[in-house]
Amino acid sequence: MVKYSATLDSTFGALADPTRRAILASLTLGGASMSDLAGPHLMSLPAVMKHVRVLEKAGLVSQKKVGRTRFCQLAPAPLKQAEDWIAQYRRFWEGAFDSLERFLSQDPLPERQKEKQKENQSWPHRNRSRKTRSR
Amino acid sequence: MVKYSATLDSTFGALADPTRRAILASLTLGGASMSDLAGPHLMSLPAVMKHVRVLEKAGLVSQKKVGRTRFCQLAPAPLKQAEDWIAQYRRFWEGAFDSLERFLSQDPLPERQKEKQKENQSWPHRNRSRKTRSR
DNA sequence: TGAATACTTAACCATATGGTTTAGTATTGA
DNA sequence: TCAATACTAAACCATATGGTTAAGTATTCA
Numbered sequence: 001m002v003k004y005s006a007t008l009d010s011t012f013g014a015l016a017d018p019t020r021r022a023i024l025a026s027l028t029l030g031g032a033s034m035s036d037l038a039g040p041h042l043m044s045l046p047a048v049m050k051h052v053r054v055l056e057k058a059g060l061v062s063q064k065k066v067g068r069t070r071f072c073q074l075a076p077a078p079l080k081q082a083e084d085w086i087a088q089y090r091r092f093w094e095g096a097f098d099s100l101e102r103f104l105s106q107d108p109l110p111e112r113q114k115e116k117q118k119e120n121q122s123w124p125h126r127n128r129s130r131k132t133r134s135r
Numbered sequence: 136m137v138k139y140s141a142t143l144d145s146t147f148g149a150l151a152d153p154t155r156r157a158i159l160a161s162l163t164l165g166g167a168s169m170s171d172l173a174g175p176h177l178m179s180l181p182a183v184m185k186h187v188r189v190l191e192k193a194g195l196v197s198q199k200k201v202g203r204t205r206f207c208q209l210a211p212a213p214l215k216q217a218e219d220w221i222a223q224y225r226r227f228w229e230g231a232f233d234s235l236e237r238f239l240s241q242d243p244l245p246e247r248q249k250e251k252q253k254e255n256q257s258w259p260h261r262n263r264s265r266k267t268r269s270r
Numbered sequence: 271t272g273a274a275t276a277c278t279t280a281a282c283c284a285t286a287t288g289g290t291t292t293a294g295t296a297t298t299g300a
Numbered sequence: 301t302c303a304a305t306a307c308t309a310a311a312c313c314a315t316a317t318g319g320t321t322a323a324g325t326a327t328t329c330a
Contacts, residue, residue: 005153005156008150008151008153008156009151009152009153012147012148012150012151013147013148013151015143015147015217015220015221016143016144016147016148016151017144017317017318018140018143018144019318021140021143021220024224027227028224028227033276033277034276034277035275035276035277043318043319043320044319044320044321045276045277045278046277046278046279046319046320046321047318047319047320049277049278050317050318050319051318054317065277067276067326067327067328068275068276068277068325068326068327068328069275069276069277069327070276070277070278074224074227079221079224079225080225082150082221083218083221083222083225085150085156086150086214086217086218086221087218089159089163089209089214090214090215090218092162092163092209152287152288154288168306168307169306169307170305170306170307178288178289178290179289179290179291180306180307180308181289181290181291181307181308181309182288182289182290184307184308185287185288185289186288189287200307202296202297202298202306203295203296203297203298203305203306203307204297204305204306204307205306205307205308
C-alpha cells in the first residue's frame with residue numbers, strides 16, 4: 001500500500017485547524033490552563049479540550065493536572081519531522097515554479113511522456129493491471 | 136475570532152493524508168497522468184482524482200487536460216508558507232524539550248501562573264467573561 | 271461546610287472526508 | 301467506424317471532525 005507515516009498524518013492533521021494553531025501560538029507564551037487556552041476562542045470549553053486532545057495525540061502538547069487545573073505546554077518532537085518533510089520538497093516546488101507556465105500554456109507533453117516517446121514505446125500505463133479490492 | 140489562514144488550513148489539511156503525500160512524491164519524478172498517479176494505490180481512480188482535487192485546491196498541484204488525458208504537476212507556492220509557519224515554532228519546541236521533564240515531574244507551576252503569583256494577584260482567568268454563542 | 275471554580279463526561283448534531291460502484295462522455299487508434 | 305482508453309459525474313456509504321448542551325466530579329476557598 002502507500003508509504004505511511006502516522007506521525008506526519010497526525011502532525012499535519014493537527015496543524016490544519018486554525019483554532020489548534022492559535023492554541024500552539026498561545027502556548028509559546030508559556031504553560032497555560034484549559035481556561036486560559038479557551039479564553040480567546042468563541043467556543044465552549046469542551047470544544048477547546050477536544051482540540052487540545054488532538055494536539056496531545058499528535059505529540060505537540062503535553063499536559064499535567066495540578067489540583068483541579070489542567071496545564072498544557074508545548075512538546076518538542078514531531079514538528080521537526082513535518083518541517084523536514086516539507087523542506088525535502090522545496091527544490092521540487094522551486095523547480096516547479098520555473099516550469100509551471102510552460103506546463104500550463106505551451107508544452108503539451110510532461111516529462112514522463114516525453115521520456116517514453118523517446119524510447120519509442122506506447123504510453124506507460126502504471127495501472128494497467130487492475131487491483132483486487134476489499135469489500 | 137481566531138487568527139485565520141485558509142492557506143495554512145488547506146495546505147496542512149492536504150498534507151495530512153498519506154495517499155496525497157505519496158501523490159506529491161510521485162510528482163517529484165515529473166508530470167503524470169491520472170492513471171499514472173492511481174497506479175500504485177489500492178483504490179479506485181475516482182478516489183485518486185478526489186485526492187488530486189484536494190491537492191489542487193490547496194495549490195500544491197496544477198492540472199492540464201490534453202486529449203482524454205489529464206496531466207498533473209507540482210505547483211510551487213503554499214508549501215513555503217507552511218514551512219515558515221513550522222520554522223517559526225522551532226525555537227519554542229526546542230525550548231520546550233529542555234523544560235519538559237521539569238514541567239511533567241517536578242515544578243507544579245507553569246510560567247504564567249508564577250508570574251501572576253509574583254505580582255500577588257489571583258489566578259488570571261482569561262475567559263472569566265462568558266461569550267455569546269451562535270445557535 | 272458549602273458555594274464557586276475548573277474541568278470532565280456523555281449524548282447529540284451537522285457537515286466533511288475518504289472511499290465505493292455504476293453509468294456515463296470524449297478521445298484515440300486499429 | 302467501432303472498440304478500447306481515460307477520465308468524469310453522480311449517488312451512495314461509513315466514519316471522522318468540530319461543534320453543542322447538560323449534567324456530572326473534584327478542588328479550592330471563604
